[in-house]
Structures are given as C-alpha cells and as structure tokens.
Amino acid sequence: MSKTIKIAGVPEHFNLPWHMCIEDGEFEAIGIDLQWTDVPEGTGKMCQMLRDGETDIAVILTEGIIKDIVAGNPSKIVQIYVQSPLIWGIHVAANSNYQTIADLENRKIAISRMGSGSHLMSIVNAQNQNWNTENLQFEIVNTIDGAVESLTSGKSDYFMWERFMTQPLVDQGVFRRVDDCPTPWPCFVIAVRNEVLEAQPKIIQQILEIINTTTEEFKLIPSIDRTLASKFNQKVDAIQEWLKVTRWSQKQMQPAVLDKILEQLLKLQIIDKKPPKESILK
Template identity: 60%
Template sequence: MKTVRIAGVPEHFNHPWQLAIDRGGFKAVDLNLAWTAVPEGTGKMCQMLRDGTTDFAVILTEGIIKDIALGNPCSIVQEYVSSPLLWGIHVAANSPLQSCGELEGKTVAISRPGSGSHLMALVYAKQQNWKAAPVLKVVNTLEGAVTALTEAQADYFMWERFMTQPLVDQGVFKRLGECPTPWPSFVIVGRNAYMEQHPEVVAQLLKTINATTQEFKQLPNIDATLASEFQQKTADIQQWLQLTQWSQQPLSAESFEAVQQELLALNLISKPLTYHQAVKS
C-alpha cells in the first residue's frame, strides 16, 4: 500500500477527505492517505509543496497559480470546489470602523505572504479602486488574527465568512462586508516529481475523492455533522452547503486565465504561464 501525503485547511470544505479516509475509500484503491491539517493556509502549503513535505495539497486557486508562476514545481490536477470562496471582511467588534470604505490604506492581517488572505486583500483593494495599498501584518492563523485585531495590531482581516461566523456571533469580530472570488475557489495540486514517479496515484486519488464529493450533500444529517464539528449553527451550514459546489472536472483554461490576468494586473507575477505549464492534462 502506497502512502500519499496530502495537506489542506481544517475547514468544512475538506470534510469529504476525512469521510473518505474513515470509510476506507483510499485503502480500497491501495492508498494510505496521510492527511495534514494546515491552519496557516495556502502560503504554508505552497512552502510544503516546494520543500517536499507533502505530495499533494487542496489549495486556493489564486495562491497556487501565483506560486507555480514563481517556480513551484507542481501542477494542478483538478478543480476541487468550483464555486467562489466568500471572503468576509472583518474588524474587531469594538473597532470604530463602520464600513469597508474606511479601510483604504489601513493594516490588514494576513496569514502569510502568498496566502489567500494576502492575495484577496489586494484583489479587494483593486476592486475598490483604492489608491493607498493596504499595510500587511502577518498573523499566521485565524487565532493570530483574533489577537491582532483585538489588540489593534491590525485593522481588518479577510477570511472565509462561514468559518468566522462563530467569532461574529461571539462578539469578537464585526463583519463589514463580503468579497467573493471571481473564480473557482479550490484546486487539487501535486508535486511534479512525485507524480512522475507514481503516475497511477493521481487517478486513484481523484477517483476516490470525486465519488465522495458527488454524494456529499445528500448524506443524511450532513448539516448537523458539520455544525457540530466546526462549532457552527446548523442554519449557517445549510446556507453554506447551498452555496458550495464541489467539482470533479479539470480546471478550465478560462478560469486559469482569469486568475492569471488578475495576478499580472496586481504585479504579483511578471511572466505569464501557458495553461499546460500549470495544469496537468
């Protein structure tokens, strides 16, 4: 049985992986799937792919395309979540800031450079036509953002709005607005060196996870299960399930190009890739 290392954020999007592990789906295709939860997010997973401490990752589309363009030797093997990621824009509950228009030039907490919280802060600033760029404060994790905002080390923080809902309910954060990604949110990516050595693994991996995501929304009491695991209200999970669409398809050339053009416009990459340089066919 071949051990395959894969990394992803410990969020509801990735519950299908744990479900497939628990059901023995990967063992049925002779894979021992070793899952690593990475609360630091995309920037940390890009580093793990680069240094070979994971073989695959479930990662934000814009973050990995940026890192592949900057030399990360890996490839996108499939779209994972085709729906946009809905980023909440948060300030501390006691912050005097009352609207997103007041955030121009302010300090934004980010998990790390190259993370989704970093890239989407820049995307949002561009969408708002702000002249003053946000100041960046690295906080590593959601818990670090709580500290940074409550201690006034940063002014605002962007994170997936349903995962931050408990903090809003508890009066830790105040949500000023939302910003959906203009592209599919998550992809599955693998290290090129690993996939060249084990070409059969990709098909086995995708076959198992795709079978799980196809039926995921129809599972009995899945809303209650997720609400319990992620300390969410069932009504919020039900809304999230309605908005979220898992994918079993390749990332399209159109989606790839939409992300790349945004990265070029933000000067986050300087040289464009071809579709086949980033996406495994």
C-alpha cells in the same frame, strides 16, 4: 504493501469529504495510505510544503497555488476541487469604530502570510474599491487565532478570512463583519508535486476518482448539515446556507478559465508574467 501519499489542506468544512473517505478506509482498500495533515496557516504554508516535499498533494486556494507555480513551485493543478467562489468576510474587531469598507482604506491588514489567500484577496478587495494597492500595509499573523489577537489589541485593523469559518467569532462578539468579497474564480484546486505526478500517475488518478465520487454525493448524505455544524462549531442554518452556495467539482480546469485567472492576477500585480498553461495544468 500500501503506498504512502501525503496530502495537506486547511482544517475547514470544505475538506470533510476527504476525512470521510480516509475514515471509511476507501483509500486503504486499494492499497493507498493517504496521510492527511491539517494546515491552519493555509495557502502560503502549503505552497512551502509542496516545494519542500513535505506533502505530495495540497487542496489549496486557486490564486495562491497559481502564484507560487508561476514563481517556480514544481507542482501542477490536477483538477478543480470547489467550483464555487470562496466568500471572504472582511472583519474588524467588534469594538472598533470601523463601520464600512470605505473606513478601511489605508488601514493595516492582518494576513496569515505573504502569498496567502488573506493577502491576495486583500489586494483584490482594494482593487474593487479603487484604492491604491501600493499603500497596503500588512501585519503577518499566521493563523486565525493570531488575527484575533492582532485585531483585538489594535496592531492591525481588518482581516479577510472565509466567511463561514469566521462566523463563530462574529457570533461571539469578537469580530464584526463589515462586508463580503467573493473570489472572482473557482476557489479550491488539487495540486500535486511534479515528481509524484511523474512517478505515480495511476495512484493520483485513483485518489481523484475516490474523492470525486464522494463530493458528487456529498450534499445528499443524510443530516450532513448537522454533522458539519457540530464538527466545525457552526449553527445548522449557517451550514445550510453554506451548502447552498458551495459546488464541488470533479473536473480539470479549462484552459480558458486559467487564462482569465492569469489575466486577473497580472492586472493585480500578483504575478509578473503569464507562463504557458501546460506549466500549471496537468
């Protein structure tokens, strides 16, 4: 009897290792039916899925899940998935008059949803620019397609999204990238609902062992750059550049790192209190 575990993540190149392990039958071989759901809406939606029990595991943006755990999401981080920062591109409609970040002060920001990475990183960016974060105005667009519609029609002015995933839209002349804003922390973590952690600790451990073996070797897979490029509609040289700057992790987050992230989220007013670390880390 195989054990069904539901997992959710964004349909992006970071998560290819999961799909490879699932397609190669590695989880199946040890009696785990790992069912993947693509969530193009991103972090805010995955937080909700964890809360509602629609998924057991989420591969999710660090700042988004920490914010939601602080707000009562009954889940914990079991390890870091991608250690390197996420490079967020700051995008405008290709034909807009905005040329520099300074032009975007007090302009309307397209975000996938409140509490999502696109929302939280627009606050990080505003703080970096010394803008008044109280003045930020948001337009909720749900997905990247929604952002294209919103920026093109002028309903909103700029949109922050992972730079490499947005590159095809820049290449096609839909968006123009004004600048980049890297996250000040490791970008993706693996979070699991507390109920599942308590009931199935061994299964969660086995899932982590399998994915970690794959991510350790991922960059060494022959022609992985071409595989990624064709799967995600990217140019091979853009993928090679992305592979250079991306570091997967096989380890749990250090309490000191979590502490630093909590301090930053407090300063950004993304969270209003600093809970004990054991409420966040497994």
